[in-house]
Every structure is written in C-alpha cells, then in structure tokens.
Amino acid sequence: MPVMTYVQAVGRGLWEEMERDPAVLMIGEDIGVYGGAFKVTDGFLAHFGRERVIDTPISESAIVGAAVGMSYLGLRPVCELQFIDFIACCFNQITNFVAKSHYRWGAPVPMVIRGPAGGGVHGGPFHSQNPEMYFVHTPGLKVVCPSSAYDAKGLIKAAVRDNNPVLFFEHKFLYRRVKEEVPEDDYIVPLGQAAVRREGRDLTLVTYAAMVQVCLDAAEQLEKEDGLACEVIDLRTLLPLDKETILSSLRKTNKLLVVHEDTRTGGIAGEIAAMVMEEAFDQLDGPLMRVTSLDTPVPYSPPLEEYFLPNAAKVVKAARDLARY
Numbered sequence: 001m002p003v004m005t006y007v008q009a010v011g012r013g014l015w016e017e018m019e020r021d022p023a024v025l026m027i028g029e030d031i032g033v034y035g036g037a038f039k040v041t042d043g044f045l046a047h048f049g050r051e052r053v054i055d056t057p058i059s060e061s062a063i064v065g066a067a068v069g070m071s072y073l074g075l076r077p078v079c080e081l082q083f084i085d086f087i088a089c090c091f092n093q094i095t096n097f098v099a100k101s102h103y104r105w106g107a108p109v110p111m112v113i114r115g116p117a118g119g120g121v122h123g124g125p126f127h128s129q130n131p132e133m134y135f136v137h138t139p140g141l142k143v144v145c146p147s148s149a150y151d152a153k154g155l156i157k158a159a160v161r162d163n164n165p166v167l168f169f170e171h172k173f174l175y176r177r178v179k180e181e182v183p184e185d186d187y188i189v190p191l192g193q194a195a196v197r198r199e200g201r202d203l204t205l206v207t208y209a210a211m212v213q214v215c216l217d218a219a220e221q222l223e224k225e226d227g228l229a230c231e232v233i234d235l236r237t238l239l240p241l242d243k244e245t246i247l248s249s250l251r252k253t254n255k256l257l258v259v260h261e262d263t264r265t266g267g268i269a270g271e272i273a274a275m276v277m278e279e280a281f282d283q284l285d286g287p288l289m290r291v292t293s294l295d296t297p298v299p300y301s302p303p304l305e306e307y308f309l310p311n312a313a314k315v316v317k318a319a320r321d322l323a324r325y
Contacts (some may be wrong), residue, residue: 004182006150007175009149010114011040013156014078018048018185021076024160025052027063028080037082038116038175041313046253060089064113068097071111076160081115084169085129098165103159108163114156116172117145118210118261119293119309123172130209130262130293136239142166142191143239147212149180151236154189171210178213188244194242196249200231203319204249206272207259208235211310215259218315228318228323246272255322256320259315264292280305286325291318 004012004189018024026041026048032055035042045053056063067077070298081087087094094113101107136143142164146152152170159166192245197212198219203213212234219230231249235242250256256276258269276288291310299305 001181001183004149005176006146006149006152006170006178007038007040008094009153009182010156010170011042012182013153014041015044016161017157017160018044018052020186023050023074024054024076024078025054025070026078026080027054027056027067029056029058029063029071029082030216031055031080032052034189034231036080038172038279041080045100055096060086061093064090064093064098068093068101070110071109072101072107076110078114081113083127084115084117084131085126087113087131089113091134093128094141094165095138099138102164103140109165110163112156112159113168114168114170114174117169118171118174119175119186119305120210122300122302122305123298125297128298128305130169132167132169132238132263133266133268136268140165141239142237143169144191144237145169145209146236147171147174147209147234149178149182151189151195154170154217155191155236156185157186158188158191161188165198166191169209173210192237192240192242194236194245195234196231196245197234198230198232200229200253202228202230203255203257203323204231204233204253205257205259205315205319206233206235206246208238209261210260211261214310214312215315218312218319221316222319223313226320228319230319235268241271243275246276247283248275250280250283254283255325256284257289257291257315257318257322259291259310261293261310264290265295267292277320281290286322289318289322
C-alpha cells in the first residue's frame with residue numbers, strides 16, 4: 001500500500017469519487033489552475049476539465065449558494081473554502097438553505113463543504129479557528145473531523161456519497177505531519193462511527209482531529225509513569241455523535257476526560273457531559289473533566305498560541321487529577 005500524507009489522502013478520495021461518479025464536481029477559490037491553497041486539488045483541472053473543477057471569485061457565500069442549486073439539480077458539488085474560518089461568510093446559506101431543504105420540502109442536498117481548520121501553525125485569529133460547533137448545533141447537517149490519513153480518505157468518500165449536506169473539517173496541522181499506508185482500493189469510513197484508538201481500563205479520553213495524537217501521547221506517558229491504562233476514543237464525526245462508543249467505554253473505565261481544540265464554552269465537551277449525566281450518571285466514579293483551548297481568539301504569537309492550545313502535558317495533569325478520585 002502507498003504511504004500518503006493526510007492532505008494527499010483527502011485529494012485521493014476526492015479524485016476517486018470524481019472518477020466514479022460524473023455528478024461529482026469541485027467548486028472553490030483557486031482550486032483549478034493553482035490546485036488549491038494547500039494543493040488538495042492539484043492536477044484536477046487538467047484531468048477533469050473546467051466544467052467539473054470550477055474556480056470562483058473570493059466569495060464564500062456565492063460558492064455555497066451556487067452549490068446548493070447544483071445539488072437541487074442532481075449534482076454532487078464539493079465546495080472548498082480556502083480557510084474554514086471564512087465559513088462565517090456563508091452562514092446564512094448553510095443554516096437557512098443547505099440544512100433545512102430536506103425538512104422543508106423533501107429535497108436531498110448531496111453536497112460537501114470542506115476546508116482547513118485548526119491552529120498550531122501560527123496562522124493568527126482568522127486562519128486558525130475551529131468553528132465546528134456552530135454547525136453541530138444546526139439540525140440537518142453532518143459534521144466530520146478526521147484525524148488520520150486513512151480516515152481522511154475514507155470519510156471524504158463517505159461524505160461525497162451521502163445525500164445529506166456534510167461539513168468536512170480538515171485540520172491543517174495534520175496535512176503534512178501525518179502519514180500512513182492508505183489502501184488504493186475503494187473503501188469508505190462510515191459517518192457517525194467513533195474509533196477506539198487505544199484500549200484502556202482506568203480512564204477514557206474522548207477527542208477528535210489533531211487532539212487524537214495529543215491524547216495518545218498523553219496516554220503513553222500516563223501508562224509509563226503512573227501505570228494508568230487510558231482508553232482513547234476518536235469521535236471522527238461530531239454530528240451525528242456516536243454516543244454508544246462513549247458510553248460503552250465509560251461503563252468500563254468509569255472516568256471520562258474530554259479533550260478538544262475548540263474553545264471551552266459551547267464546545268462538544270459540554271454536550272458530552274450533559275449526555276453522560278442524563279444517560280450514565282451512575283457509571284461515573286469522578287467528575288467529568290475537560291481540557292480545551294481558552295475562551296479567547298486564537299493568538300498569532302507562537303508562545304501565546306502554545307499557551308492557548310491543549311497539549312499532552314495539560315492532558316496528563318487533568319488525567320492524574322481525575323485518577324485520584
């Protein structure tokens with residue numbers, strides 16, 4: 001099997017879906033001649049042509065608005081937003097048209113909105129955000145956040161084939177830092193299914209995207225230094241949320257720590273905490289705890305960004321505090 005980076009795996013999955021289904025097309029800023037800001041669609045224009053790889057003006061609202069119309073007509077558009085932070089510019093199109101079309105008049109909206117999210121690359125407050133929870137709060141959407149090259153390919157293929165609108169957040173810190181063997185054959189990773197990345201008995205770490213590796217590093221340190229066996233769950237999809245995998249792990253470990261790069265207030269940790277309190281309170285042997293970014297804009301300064309973001313040391317400290325209960 002070939003070794004691919006995360007960014008190559010996203011591109012390969014999109015290429016395969018365009019080869020498989022002529023209704024699939026790409027639309028976005030600089031995706032054609034330039035091949036995308038991060039080169040996800042490099043070579044697509046020459047192979048698939050201008051009718052299926054469409055360069056647009058710098059207008060996220062126009063990109064998504066046009067794609068909604070395409071999806072109504074039976075096409076399966078994939079929108080690239082050059083940085084996912086600017087998804088705010090098309091919030092109205094996504095929340096009031098994309099998400100509600102099936103509810104209002106039964107129209108399937110088979111489209112994907114994808115782009116680079118996340119910090120750790122000193123991109124500053126407008127190129128480092130994690131806006132996923134705005135849309136996890138919006139019924140009618142699916143929200144996906146892969147953490148590995150294998151999942152990036154399998155999840156983007158599943159997203160393209162889904163008849164619901166899917167928001168696909170690609171963590172830019174992982175683009176060229178994560179690589180692994182990725183099958184060349186046609187496979188998908190089902191949406192809505194979490195993955196257990198490490199088995200454990202003492203404490204459950206729930207996370208997604210770039211924080212998966214942070215939690216795995218923390219779990220390794222905790223086992224080596226404290227003898228704690230931490231189970232690490234990669235959510236992969238935030239909406240729909242795989243509650244059963246979380247609850248199954250909690251029934252085994254009885255302690256739960258949620259880690260996410262999104263800011264603290266209104267993050268997925270709060271929703272998971274409420275779900276656990278409602279459905280599995282008697283399984284807890286300690287308080288549900290969380291490690292998150294701070295409630296501030298993402299700093300540009302590298303030392304400030306490091307202070308702002310979760311890291312393995314912060315996870316280790318929180319896990320040790322929880323383990324003492």
